[in-house]
Amino acid sequence: DIVMTQSPLSLPVTPGEPAxxxxxxxxxxxxxxxxxxxxxxxxxKPGQSPQLLIxxxxxxxxxxxxxxxxxxxGTHFTLKISRVEAExxxxxxxxxRLDFPWTFGQGTKVEIK
Amino acid sequence: xxxxxxxxxGLVKPGGxxxxxxxxxxxxxxxxxxxxxxxAPGKGLEWVSTIGxxxxxxxxxxxxxxxxxxxxxxxRNSVYLQMNSLRxxxxxxxxxxxxxxxxxxQGTLVTVSS
Numbered sequence: 755d756i757v758m759t760q761s762p763l764s765l766p767v768t769p770g771e772p773a774x775x776x777x778x779x780x781x782x783x784x785x786x787x788x789x790x791x792x793x794x795x796x797x798x799k800p801g802q803s804p805q806l807l808i809x810x811x812x813x814x815x816x817x818x819x820x821x822x823x824x825x826x827x828g829t830h831f832t833l834k835i836s837r838v839e840a841e842x843x844x845x846x847x848x849x850x851r852l853d854f855p856w857t858f859g860q861g862t863k864v865e866i867k
Numbered sequence: 868x869x870x871x872x873x874x875x876x877g878l879v880k881p882g883g884x885x886x887x888x889x890x891x892x893x894x895x896x897x898x899x900x901x902x903x904x905x906x907a908p909g910k911g912l913e914w915v916s917t918i919g920x921x922x923x924x925x926x927x928x929x930x931x932x933x934x935x936x937x938x939x940x941x942x943r944n945s946v947y948l949q950m951n952s953l954r955x956x957x958x959x960x961x962x963x964x965x966x967x968x969x970x971x972x973q974g975t976l977v978t979v980s981s
Contacts (some may be wrong), residue, residue: 796912803962803971804904804912815969847912850928851967854926856902856914 756850758781760859766867767838775862777831777848783811784828785852792852795824795833798861799844807846808833840866869893869970871963876975879953883979887948889963898940899966903948905959907975915961918946931957953979957958 757780758847769775777793795808806815808824811831821836835842843866848859875887889901900922903915916927916937925937936949946963960974 777909796968798912803973805971806968809967825891845911849912849914849968854917855928856917858912858914861911 755855756783756853756857757858758848758850758859760846760848760862763860763862765862765864767835767842767864768867769840770837773838773842773864775833775834775846775848775864776834777826777859779829779831779850782785782828783831783852785849790829791831792847793824793826793831795822795852796847796849797842798847799841802844804847838866840851846856869965869971871965871972873961873963873972873975876977878978878980880981881953881955882959883953884949884951885953885977887950887961887963887975887977889946889948891944891946891965894965894970896944900947901937901946901966902964902968903937903946903961904964904968904971905957905961905977907956907959909941910959913959916948950977953977955979 759778761776785791791811796804798804814823823834843863847861872890872894900919902917918925918937934952939946958979960976962971962974964971
């Protein structure tokens with residue numbers, strides 16, 4: 755199984771400042787057949803279901819503000835928030851869907867300082 | 868508006884069975900794969916199972932293989948998770964999700980306890 759490792763696990767942030775979360779996979783998530791990198795990012799706000807933020811490395815899901823961006827390659831990926839807002843608090847997860855079983859990172863808790 | 872509504876959760880004894888349902892609306896259900904993901908209390912997300920659209924493929928996590936069965940009824944816009952031989956460690960909120968995780972339901976809580 756592909757192991758996904760996130761860092762940090764806890765991230766205090768200041769509104770208006772940038773923030774980033776790192777995710778590493780135990781093997782490359784690049785699919786040479788179609789040129790896509792199959793890593794997604796989710797946000798689970800307190801008391802809510804997870805919501806898709808970024809899919810296939812860097813594509814923002816519908817309705818996701820453009821302050822969220824995904825980047826990376828191979829086995830190292832980053833979710834960036836250009837300017838954190840109070841509504842961005844919650845648990846962030848990366849997930850790989852290159853191969854079954856799909857696997858998630860441990861989650862990064864983002865909270866306001 | 869896409870809606871996914873899970874039902875069927877509850878309290879069950881170890882070794883018991885439950886059948887979860889997920890009713891979908893607001894999209895062409897028959898062309899999407901569907902997935903179950905669970906979250907144990909205070910823990911992270913764990914993928915459980917995915918079924919293709921026709922279905923032309925089915926996959927399970929090793930932790931549930933041989934005990935859980937995913938199925939779908941495209942005429943009813945529904946996906947199901949039959950859970951047998953339940954264990955304490957299966958206690959979790961179970962979410963259904965559309966496709967690659969584009970949309971999620973609100974979840975249904977399964978508690979396995981004597």
